[in-house]
Amino acid sequence: MDYEAQTDEELAQLCEGGDERAARELVSRFERPLFSLIRRTVRDQELAEDLAQEAFVRAFNHLDSFDPSYQFSSWLFKIGHNLAIDHVRKKGLDTVSIEGAPDAVSQERQEATSITLEARGERPDEVAEARALGDEIEEAIGELRPEYRTAVMLRHIEGHSYREIAEIMDTPLGTVKTYIHRARGELQDRLAHLRPEGSEA
Amino acid sequence: MNEQRTRQHLETEELERVAMQEGTLPAPRREHLDGCARCRRELASLEELHVALSGLPYHAPSPGFADAVMSRVDLAKPWYVQLLTRNWTPVAGVSAGALALAAIGFWTWLFTRGGVALESVLSVAAEWARTALWDLVVGAGRILVDTGIGPTAVEAAQSLTPGAAAAILAVLAVLGTLASVTVFKLMELPVPALGSARRS
Numbered sequence: 101m102d103y104e105a106q107t108d109e110e111l112a113q114l115c116e117g118g119d120e121r122a123a124r125e126l127v128s129r130f131e132r133p134l135f136s137l138i139r140r141t142v143r144d145q146e147l148a149e150d151l152a153q154e155a156f157v158r159a160f161n162h163l164d165s166f167d168p169s170y171q172f173s174s175w176l177f178k179i180g181h182n183l184a185i186d187h188v189r190k191k192g193l194d195t196v197s198i199e200g201a202p203d204a205v206s207q208e209r210q211e212a213t214s215i216t217l218e219a220r221g222e223r224p225d226e227v228a229e230a231r232a233l234g235d236e237i238e239e240a241i242g243e244l245r246p247e248y249r250t251a252v253m254l255r256h257i258e259g260h261s262y263r264e265i266a267e268i269m270d271t272p273l274g275t276v277k278t279y280i281h282r283a284r285g286e287l288q289d290r291l292a293h294l295r296p297e298g299s300e301a
Numbered sequence: 302m303n304e305q306r307t308r309q310h311l312e313t314e315e316l317e318r319v320a321m322q323e324g325t326l327p328a329p330r331r332e333h334l335d336g337c338a339r340c341r342r343e344l345a346s347l348e349e350l351h352v353a354l355s356g357l358p359y360h361a362p363s364p365g366f367a368d369a370v371m372s373r374v375d376l377a378k379p380w381y382v383q384l385l386t387r388n389w390t391p392v393a394g395v396s397a398g399a400l401a402l403a404a405i406g407f408w409t410w411l412f413t414r415g416g417v418a419l420e421s422v423l424s425v426a427a428e429w430a431r432t433a434l435w436d437l438v439v440g441a442g443r444i445l446v447d448t449g450i451g452p453t454a455v456e457a458a459q460s461l462t463p464g465a466a467a468a469i470l471a472v473l474a475v476l477g478t479l480a481s482v483t484v485f486k487l488m489e490l491p492v493p494a495l496g497s498a499r500r501s
């Protein structure tokens with residue numbers, strides 16, 4: 101069977117029938133998005149890895165409670181988001197995160213950026229510039245409240261609809277709209293200095 | 302109505318639809334956007350933010366991540382897969398125990414009822430054992446030759462330390478002796494003629 105050609109939901113159903121290769125395909129599709137979402141929420145590489153692992157394991161071991169009319173990614177992100185936000189609340193990280201973004205310029209993120217950009221064949225100075233820009237954005241995201249952070253990432257990085265985000269975050273639709281609106285406002289303020297002079301007519 | 306829709310500024314959802322390329326605007330709204338500096342400015346700012354966020358590279362977990370996940374996943378398997386992959390050790394243990402008990406019971410019954418001579422039953426068993434042993438020796442030899450395990454074993458032997466080689470030889474010698482003794486003991490037993498298994 102060509103696993104790559106299957107939809108996420110078809111793969112989830114194959115998993116339910118005990119198909120481990122289908123599960124592996126789902127892991128390879130979502131390990132980075134899920135891990136990134138969790139890592140940007142908890143802001144710790146190792147912890148994020150544990151939580152992302154836990155999210156996948158819970159998802160696969162409770163496939164019987166997955167409704168195939170929903171998106172698999174929404175369901176998986178919901179599990180991951182719950183784990184991450186529980187952790188953040190327990191540790192009271194909401195307040196800590198405002199103090200700064202200690203890991204925003206972390207080694208592996210810089211490497212990830214440079215690998216992506218070098219693969220695109222960009223010049224080294226462009227790569228360095230984009231890396232610095234990426235760090236600025238990463239830092240600005242890190243300074244948002246965790247709820248704003250998750251909502252705005254799901255909207256702009258994962259391309260989920262407001263309805264799906266409300267589902268993932270288990271939050272009313274109106275609240276999600278507020279989160280995203282405020283998150284964008286804060287990000288635009290924090291990133292305003294990156295805009296070239298005079299472009300803000 | 303259309304007049305109204307042309308005058309109103311764009312809603313956030315409408316701006317998003319354009320900025321994130323999720324769809325198109327109806328003509329009156331498009332018309333408003335084209336003629337409204339405020340909406341165009343908002344759109345440009347939203348587009349800028351979207352490009353910045355959607356262009357962020359993903360963080361990657363460590364390379365063993367997928368294996369770590371899979372080692373903890375217990376997918377509900379269909380019955381035939383469960384049958385093949387489940388742990389059979391307890392079942393095998395209980396079955397072996399039951400078989401042994403049945404065999405002991407059978408032999409006890411055979412010898413206490415007095416109808417069958419012990420020697421004749423043993424000789425039938427000996428004949429089976431001889432045939433099976435011979436097939437096993439020939440088969441094993443053929444596998445060694447066919448698969449090239451022979452030469453591989455020679456290479457493996459060459460890389461052994463003298464101590465290990467001596468130990469292996471000693472074990473082989475003991476096993477060989479035991480096997481030879483068993484075979485000779487079996488050879489001593491008479492081959493049964495069918496029908497003569499009953500005591501006259």
Ligand SMILES: [Zn+2]
Pocket residue numbers: 309310311333334337338339340341
């Ligand atoms: Zn307008």
